[in-house]
Amino acid sequence: MTDNAIEISGLSKTYAGAGSEPPKQALKNIDLTIPRGSIFGLLGPNGAGKSTLINILAGLVVKSEGSVKIWGFDQDVNPRQSRAAIGVMPQELNLDPFFTPRASLDVQAGLYGVPRSERRTDEILDMIGLADKGEAYARNLSGGMRRRLLLGKALVHSPRILVLDEPTAGVDIELRQMLWRNVRKLNEDGMTIILTTHYLEEAEEMCDEIAIINQGEMLIRDTTARLISLIDTKTLVIKPDDTPPADIPLPPDAELERRSGGILAINYAKTKTSPGDILAALRDAGVTIADVSIEEPHLEDVFLDLTRNAQTRAA
Numbered sequence: 001m002t003d004n005a006i007e008i009s010g011l012s013k014t015y016a017g018a019g020s021e022p023p024k025q026a027l028k029n030i031d032l033t034i035p036r037g038s039i040f041g042l043l044g045p046n047g048a049g050k051s052t053l054i055n056i057l058a059g060l061v062v063k064s065e066g067s068v069k070i071w072g073f074d075q076d077v078n079p080r081q082s083r084a085a086i087g088v089m090p091q092e093l094n095l096d097p098f099f100t101p102r103a104s105l106d107v108q109a110g111l112y113g114v115p116r117s118e119r120r121t122d123e124i125l126d127m128i129g130l131a132d133k134g135e136a137y138a139r140n141l142s143g144g145m146r147r148r149l150l151l152g153k154a155l156v157h158s159p160r161i162l163v164l165d166e167p168t169a170g171v172d173i174e175l176r177q178m179l180w181r182n183v184r185k186l187n188e189d190g191m192t193i194i195l196t197t198h199y200l201e202e203a204e205e206m207c208d209e210i211a212i213i214n215q216g217e218m219l220i221r222d223t224t225a226r227l228i229s230l231i232d233t234k235t236l237v238i239k240p241d242d243t244p245p246a247d248i249p250l251p252p253d254a255e256l257e258r259r260s261g262g263i264l265a266i267n268y269a270k271t272k273t274s275p276g277d278i279l280a281a282l283r284d285a286g287v288t289i290a291d292v293s294i295e296e297p298h299l300e301d302v303f304l305d306l307t308r309n310a311q312t313r314a315a
């Protein structure tokens, strides 16, 4: 028995090149475990291989090498059980325009072999806020409603794991909040959530653990908090009382950035310099301080650092 929702080892994928194009290796020897009950973020720049990985989990893309276990079921040994354990909300709005939301959910439930007596169509319509649109034609639904319907379709077979591929790309704030409310609720009820997003602040807020992939390779995988703590830079932000002097000598490893409104932002290495030393240096330089705050590093800094370093190494 395992405590992991997903166990991937030595996973590689090479797409055949179209026409005279060379083959494209989209995933290179990926090892990844995702704990049960977590909200897990899969991040990476465009073309990193995120969709390929998700589509392999969903059974939509065939891997070239390696093994994938979903809720303990090996895809190659127990394809039916591994598929039943996972639901995927895809990136594209691929809905049949002639089906009503109710019919879409029913057809999807049929595909997964959910007996009629066990179908939760009304409950799902209600949850995704489409209870009054059950009989509307999909072609008459707004983009936001279609996206909600895709979430509903991913849930018809009550999967243990829900995968969301860029669920909030291009959606308005209201829909984004509704999606995240639903996701949190599903997670509280025990569902493991895996998501990709381009919004790093969203991943920082939502995900317990994160993996960053780049050019098909796994760069790092850790808890969100530990990843953020990897960044050594913090920023001390000072609002002076008067116009600050032109010359402000600072301790080594501290760097001054002048912002609009006379604000002084001092970036410093937290393992090498303390805010106390910087404040003392400012006072010595004749800066009178009206307000002080500290800006913490963000996931975005970790992401840029890691992907830039990987790019430099590859060059």
Ligand SMILES: Nc1ncnc2c1ncn2[C@@H]1O[C@H](COP(=O)(O)OP(=O)(O)OP(=O)(O)O)[C@@H](O)[C@H]1O
Binding pocket: 015, 016, 024, 025, 026, 044, 045, 046, 047, 048, 049, 050, 051, 052, 053
């Ligand atoms: N069907 C395919 N045939 C050939 N190459 C492909 C195919 N699908 C993806 N690729 C290539 O594999 C690489 C990884 O693509 P993938 O879509 O998995 O990346 P991604 O991280 O999801 O990117 P994005 O954030 O832009 O969606 C890219 O170089 C892409 O061009």
